[in-house]
Amino acid sequence: MLKAWTDGAETGFIDRLRERGTTFGYLRPVEAERAVSMTMPVRIQSWDTAFGLAPIFEMNLPEGILRERIRLAFAKATGSFDEFDLLSVVGRSQVGRIRYTGAEEALDEEVPFQSVDEILESRRGGELYRYLLERFATSSGISGVQPKVLVRDEVDAIALTGAGRRVSPSYRGATHIVKFWEPNEFPQLAANEYFCLKVAERCGLDVPRYRLSDDGMALVLDRFDLRPGGSYRGFEDFCVLNARRTDEKYRGSYETSVLKRLQQFVSPSSQADDSESLFTLIALNCALRNGDAHLKNFGICYDDVLGEARLAPVYDLVTTTVYMPRDSMALTLNGTTRWPGARELQRFGETRAFSTPSRIRQILQRVSDALADVTPRLNDYAKDHSAFAPIAKQMREQWEVGRETSLAAG
Ligand SMILES: Nc1ncnc2c1ncn2[C@@H]1O[C@H](COP(=O)(O)OP(=O)(O)OP(=O)(O)O)[C@@H](O)[C@H]1O
Ligand SMILES: [Mg+2]
Numbered sequence: 001m002l003k004a005w006t007d008g009a010e011t012g013f014i015d016r017l018r019e020r021g022t023t024f025g026y027l028r029p030v031e032a033e034r035a036v037s038m039t040m041p042v043r044i045q046s047w048d049t050a051f052g053l054a055p056i057f058e059m060n061l062p063e064g065i066l067r068e069r070i071r072l073a074f075a076k077a078t079g080s081f082d083e084f085d086l087l088s089v090v091g092r093s094q095v096g097r098i099r100y101t102g103a104e105e106a107l108d109e110e111v112p113f114q115s116v117d118e119i120l121e122s123r124r125g126g127e128l129y130r131y132l133l134e135r136f137a138t139s140s141g142i143s144g145v146q147p148k149v150l151v152r153d154e155v156d157a158i159a160l161t162g163a164g165r166r167v168s169p170s171y172r173g174a175t176h177i178v179k180f181w182e183p184n185e186f187p188q189l190a191a192n193e194y195f196c197l198k199v200a201e202r203c204g205l206d207v208p209r210y211r212l213s214d215d216g217m218a219l220v221l222d223r224f225d226l227r228p229g230g231s232y233r234g235f236e237d238f239c240v241l242n243a244r245r246t247d248e249k250y251r252g253s254y255e256t257s258v259l260k261r262l263q264q265f266v267s268p269s270s271q272a273d274d275s276e277s278l279f280t281l282i283a284l285n286c287a288l289r290n291g292d293a294h295l296k297n298f299g300i301c302y303d304d305v306l307g308e309a310r311l312a313p314v315y316d317l318v319t320t321t322v323y324m325p326r327d328s329m330a331l332t333l334n335g336t337t338r339w340p341g342a343r344e345l346q347r348f349g350e351t352r353a354f355s356t357p358s359r360i361r362q363i364l365q366r367v368s369d370a371l372a373d374v375t376p377r378l379n380d381y382a383k384d385h386s387a388f389a390p391i392a393k394q395m396r397e398q399w400e401v402g403r404e405t406s407l408a409a410g
Helices: 064-078 085-089 116-120 127-140 154-160 189-202 255-266 266-290 344-350 356-385 385-405
Strands: 002-006 010-019 021-026 048-049 099-101 148-151 175-180 208-212 217-224 234-237 300-302 309-311
Touching: 002 085, 010 099, 021 127, 064 085, 085 099, 085 116, 085 127, 099 189, 099 208, 116 154, 116 217, 116 234, 175 189, 189 217, 189 255, 189 356, 189 385, 208 344, 255 266, 266 309, 266 356, 266 385, 344 356, 356 385
Parallel strands: none
Antiparallel strands: 002 010, 002 099, 010 021, 021 048, 148 175, 175 217, 208 217, 234 300, 300 309
């Protein structure tokens, strides 16, 4: 049995149920604001899941190499290793405001200290990736297929939140995300993502601080769910909001599973702004040729599960067609995953983001201008980093195709 905590307080227990399922029950009594998800309000009846974990509990389970590594380390003892076991390993350090411990355990969120400067300056050279994975795998309750860890650099976090001095309580949990890449699979992925995020920033979208290490091997992101005092905001991805499992992240449409779902969860006063931001992000993904904009690559954030939710900052933007030339969209638009034309995007914005034709035209233009703005920066970086040059060339070509087909009216 596992105990779930929200905002540092006990909220309920998760246990296995029958052959393959799990059940979650809230403590009685427990305040409504302890709810684990906007989709799972406090109630007496338990929340049962026939297979695996409820989407909110499954949300941050590592995928890819991080999951495999943890599985290998922990499966030895028990012989088998399922999602419930994985949650028990990475549960105390997670993206968002929920934590998990053993049923009798107290909460200890402490993550080892790791200097972000050391990562950015590539002080450990090629050994860094393996070193960090070794040290931080079990405190990395974070989803995604690419190799990554959660680390804690308190000093850096204080600087970035503008606190200016040591604040109390001191940071104990993770403050940054470090993403790596496999040279044989996705060469220069960190730099690719770095420049895509730069375009997003130029579009006026909310992007957390992102930095590329000197050797281009690591992308360091500030956690956008971290508050200045060291506590964490609520975060839910669109798999959770659609009641889907992680393995269903490529199932759905931008119309219903993304835009309409956002409008259902954000507060009425933010609906117009957030719909427009989300439309901008979807148009940007088309222009960047990011074929991996699935349900886990969008999210919402909130301070109070019963209060106002907003579209989360932007993350995980990559020109995927550099690695997979035939890649298409992760979800459907107008019933197809084909990259849309500008007219299709225009209609989508007008009907689904409820914006005026001229506003939508402006947004498409803004995305186009942002690509044009960032391209010279991409070129400059490629000049100084020869390993990135071939990827940069392909990115430029892909952005040009994206701009011509998905943004330019005509
Ligand atoms: N800056 C951030 N602050 C807090 N949480 C974040 C941040 N960036 C990403 N996340 C969370 O971490 C998860 C994994 O990050 P990301 O999507 O960048 O990894 P990935 O391995 O590239 O994903 P994918 O499997 O989609 O390729 C996201 O789905 C989101 O839940
Ligand atoms: Mg992702």
